[in-house]
Amino acid sequence: MLSVVTGPFHPDLENALVSEVHSLKRDDPLRPIAIVVPSHQLARRVKWLLAVEQGRALLEVHVLTFHQLALTLLRETGEKPLPALVNGFFREKLLRYLVDRGVPGADAFRDRRGMQGLWTGLWATVQDLKEARVDPSAVLQAVDEGRLRTDDPARLTALLRLHAAVLEVDRALRLADPDDLDALAMDRVTDSAFLQRMARVCYYGFYDLNQGQLDFFKAVAGAYPAMLFFPLRRSSSAYRFAQRFFETYIQGLAIRVGAGPSPVAFAGATGTRSAPPTPTTSSLADEMAPPVRGACCIVSAVGVEDEVSAAAKEILRLIEDHGYDPMEIG
Structure with a gap:
């Protein structure tokens, strides 16, 4: 359509x-x-x-x-109130609070609390994960099973756990960033x-x-x-x-x-x-x-290479967006 x-x-x-x-x-x-x-x-x-x-x-x-x-x-519909919209300043304060409380993943950042720009940079990274709709539990499982290569798995694990803590706070307090409304x-x-x-x-x-x-x-x-x-x-x-x-x-x-x-x-x-x-x-x-x-x-495609590229991208879209098994695509 x-x-x-x-x-x-x-x-x-x-x-x-x-x-x-x-x-x-x-x-x-x-x-x-x-x-x-x-x-x-x-x-x-x-x-x-x-x-x-x-x-x-x-x-x-x-x-x-x-x-x-x-x-x-x-x-x-007006069935229930909208979640409270929060800004970046609130998020930085929330991350500092979660680290001070010692939530899972906080240890990697506790010794750096006095570093200038830490909370701004940390929120920018968590925000990217939120906007990409990354499921922290799925990525943590991939890290634990060795299916995700990284130079510092401990730091990545800490970041993902902090991301999961932010999502849990959002659910409990009905908080949202403007992009969450989509x-x-x-x-x-x-x-x-x-x-x-x-x-x-x-x-x-x-x-x-x-x-x-x-x-x-x-x-x-x-x-x-x-x-x-x-x-x-x-x-x-x-x-x-x-x-x-x-x-x-x-x-x-x-x-x-x-x-x-x-x-x-x-x-x-x-x-x-x-x-x-x-x-x-x-x-x-x-x-x-x-x-x-x-x-x-x-x-529309121009030549054989473009046809193959278009077909490959469509196969990836079906797998990633719709969960198709590759063997089901003919």
């Missing part, structure tokens, strides 16, 4: 977003649309682009960050009245996500009509990081990948050059029955 438009922000992605909003609003100016962006700065830019530069009304155009979308979904909101995606109202959910401008944001994006894009406007120019080294992210996490999800409204031609899989498809171009996906379309994706 995901279509993707790629290109540089200006003018390709901006023009494509304006065109998509205009197309959806042409027959019904009050048709609801959600535009999800990675930052408040980009949210302001999108509103300025549509309202000021294009002179379009923003009635029923909901421009939200990932965090704001998660809050919207969590507040819909994981909590995933359970509300299917039944969300807000998302069910949207004619289209447009994701605009991200080229990197943490694991919680990526899982949240996949849940929404898999359940509702969605379009991703992804900043990428394959021929440019400036977009190398974005291209790696796109090929690893996005390409296998899309039923259609097109370029923005730019005159630049591209090389197809057969080696011929043609104009890039736009998001509204008819494709094989439109001819499929809905149950089949929901389970299939089309991946």
Whole structure:
């Protein structure tokens, strides 16, 4: 249910977003649309682009960050209060408290309590583990069994136990970091009245996500009509990081990948050059029955090496994200 438009922000992605909003609003100016962006700065830019530069009304155009979308979904039911959001300063104080209390893993850091920047650096590491949704018990088991190579297993074990202690405090006191809301909101995606109202959910401008944001994006894009406007120019080294992210996490999800409204031609899989498809171009996906379309994706590749690489990445995605046994993949 995901279509993707790629290109540089200006003018390709901006023009494509304006065109998509205009197309959806042409027959019904009050048709609801959600535009999800990675930052408040980009949210302001999108509103300025549509309202000021294009002179379009923003009635029923909901421009939200990932965090704001998660809050919207969590507040819909009102069954129980949201967890208390905490900041980095609180987390540093919490780590100091846990080490002083002697929780498992504290011994490795107790003698360094007076070191300048210790708690800031320690929280930055624990935060990375939280955002990656690392299960400390699973990694500890891997370390104990010798399946995870590390130069300092004792230090790694201490860090993982401290990470586990932070998670336990979060559960007991109902604490959360802003990024934790994405994981909590995933359970509300299917039944969300807000998302069910949207004619289209447009994701605009991200080229990197943490694991919680990526899982949240996949849940929404898999359940509702969605379009991703992804900043990428394959021929440019400036977009190398974005291209790696796109090929690893996005390409296998899309039923259609097109370029923005730019005159630049591209090389197809057969080696011929043609104009890039736009998001509204008819494709094989439109001819499929809905149950089949929901389970299939089309991946474009240039040459045998790209075909093998795309197949290998899809196999890894099925194993890591969906728990498939490698022997079940044909």
